Amino acid sequence: MTFPNQLSPTAVFPSTRSSFCSFLAITFGISWGGWLLLALTGRNAFEDLEMGMLLILGGFGPTIGAIWLTQRSGNLALIEAYWRRVFAWRRIGLRWYAPVLLLYPTAVLLAFVINGRLPDFSPLQTLLREPAYLVATLIFVFIFGPFAEELGWRGYALDWLQVRYSAFVASVILGVIWWAWHLPLLLVPGSFLHSSGDDPVFLAGYLGTVIIYSVLFTWVYNNNQRSILSAILFHFSINLTSRLIVMSADIFVTVTFVLIVVILLVLWHFGGRRLARI
Numbered sequence: 001m002t003f004p005n006q007l008s009p010t011a012v013f014p015s016t017r018s019s020f021c022s023f024l025a026i027t028f029g030i031s032w033g034g035w036l037l038l039a040l041t042g043r044n045a046f047e048d049l050e051m052g053m054l055l056i057l058g059g060f061g062p063t064i065g066a067i068w069l070t071q072r073s074g075n076l077a078l079i080e081a082y083w084r085r086v087f088a089w090r091r092i093g094l095r096w097y098a099p100v101l102l103l104y105p106t107a108v109l110l111a112f113v114i115n116g117r118l119p120d121f122s123p124l125q126t127l128l129r130e131p132a133y134l135v136a137t138l139i140f141v142f143i144f145g146p147f148a149e150e151l152g153w154r155g156y157a158l159d160w161l162q163v164r165y166s167a168f169v170a171s172v173i174l175g176v177i178w179w180a181w182h183l184p185l186l187l188v189p190g191s192f193l194h195s196s197g198d199d200p201v202f203l204a205g206y207l208g209t210v211i212i213y214s215v216l217f218t219w220v221y222n223n224n225q226r227s228i229l230s231a232i233l234f235h236f237s238i239n240l241t242s243r244l245i246v247m248s249a250d251i252f253v254t255v256t257f258v259l260i261v262v263i264l265l266v267l268w269h270f271g272g273r274r275l276a277r278i
Contacts, residue, residue, distance in 0.1 A: 019069060019160070020157065020160045022065075022069060023065045023066065023069055023152070023156055023157060023160075024065075024157075024177070026061070026064065026065035026068060026069070027061040027062045027064075027065040027152060027181065028061065028181065029061075030057065030058065030060070030061035030064055030065070031058040031059070031061030031062075031181060031184070032058070032181075032184050033058075034054045034055070034057045034058035034061075035054070035055070035058040035184035035185060035187075035188055036184050036187070037054060038051055038054040038055060038058075038188050039184060039187035039188050039189075042189065043189065044189040044190040045188060045189070045190050045191070046190040047190065055188065055191070056144065056148075058184075059144055059145070059148045059149070060148045061152070061181075062148070062149045062150075062151065062152025062153050062156075062157075062181075063147070063148055063149065063150075063151040063152045063155075064152075065152055065156070066082075066151050066152040066155050066156035066157075067151065069156070070082050070156065082155065082228075085155065085225075085226055085227055085228040085229070086151060086155065086228045086229060086232075087229065088227070088229065089229055091224055091225040091226075091227040091229065091230070092224045092227050092229060092230045092233075093223070093224055096220070096223060096224050096230065097233075099220065100220055100224075100230055100233050100234045100237065101233060101234075101237050102237070103216070103234075103237070103262070104234075104237050104238045104241050104259075105237065105241045105245075107255050107258040107259055107262070108241055108245055108247065108251070108255055110258055111247075111251050111252075111254035111255040111258055112251060114254050114258075115250060115251060115254055117251070119245050120245065120246035121244065121245060122246060123243060123244050123245070123246065124244040124245070127244070137243070138240070141236060141239050141240050141243060142232075142236050145235060145236075145239045146231075146232040146233070146235035146236040146239065147232055149235065150228055150231040150232045150235055151228060151232075153174060153178060153217075153231075154217055154218075154221050154228055154231040155228040155231070157174055157177070158170060158171075158174055158217075158218060158221065159226070161173055161174055162218075162222075166272055166273045166274075167218050167219075167222060167272065167273060167274050167275040167276070168215060168218075168267065168272035168273075168275060169272075170218065171211070171214045171215040171217070171218040171275070172211055172214065172215070174214050174218075175207075175210050175211035175212075175213070175214030175215070176207070176211070178210050178214060179206065179207045179210040179211070182206075182210075186198060193206075205256075208256070209256055212256065212259050212260065212263060213238065213259075215263050215266075215275070216234070216259065216262070216263065216266075217231050217234060217235070218275050219266050219270065219275045219276070220234050222274060222275050222276035223270075223275075223276045223277070
């Protein structure tokens with residue numbers, strides 16, 4: 001597969017199966033190790049600072065794995081390209097900032113319209129009354145999730161998969177891996193997955209949701225010179241919207257169907273092989 005920057009595969013992503021397996025081993029080892037240890041304590045990570053550190057460490061598993069392996073490679077071209085993709089905001093096309101930042105909140109608002117209901121902005125209203133808390137929330141949402149994960153999932157793993165599979169298939173595979181990575185959080189008190197228990201219907205729905213996100217992330221990433229920053233900002237938009245707008249289960253289901261329609265349009269216009277017009 002040819003990427004937007006036309007660099008050779010060995011210069012821009014892990015070229016061997018062992019490097020990809022090492023990434024998964026480090027990522028899952030750090031994340032699952034920390035989260036399962038936290039689960040064994042039975043303590044709520046959001047009420048206990050020491051346990052909270054374990055939760056945070058686990059969340060950074062993908063990024064730690066990617067940075068460690070990239071730096072350890074000793075390949076200066078790969079290292080320099082990697083960090084440019086993290087921080088170079090000009091890699092993102094100007095017209096792409098709209099879908100990166102507004103696609104998900106637009107889908108959420110459209111879901112409320114379809115269901116004939118007004119959005120519940122009460123979390124946002126609360127934050128607007130406390131500017132310091134608002135700033136702290138923006139920083140927290142940006143770091144824990146978007147930055148903690150995307151340097152690994154899109155910044156490292158996706159390239160390896162795309163050189164072997166079409167962009168769409170690579171996205172589905174990475175989506176399944178991403179979903180499995182979250183599973184120990186089912187056992188962690190206070191986590192967003194804990195309240196669901198082991199409901200198979202919920203887990204199947206969550207798998208579908210993560211795969212949908214994964215395809216959209218690849219679409220954004222491939223159309224912006226493999227910009228890791230574009231994936232970080234897209235992830236940030238999803239997480240921030242979910243924090244600022246209260247969504248019931250039926251709204252969330254409608255959002256999912258809206259995003260499926262978006263994916264069908266993306267596949268029709270860009271094609272599944274690259275999910276990009278290069």
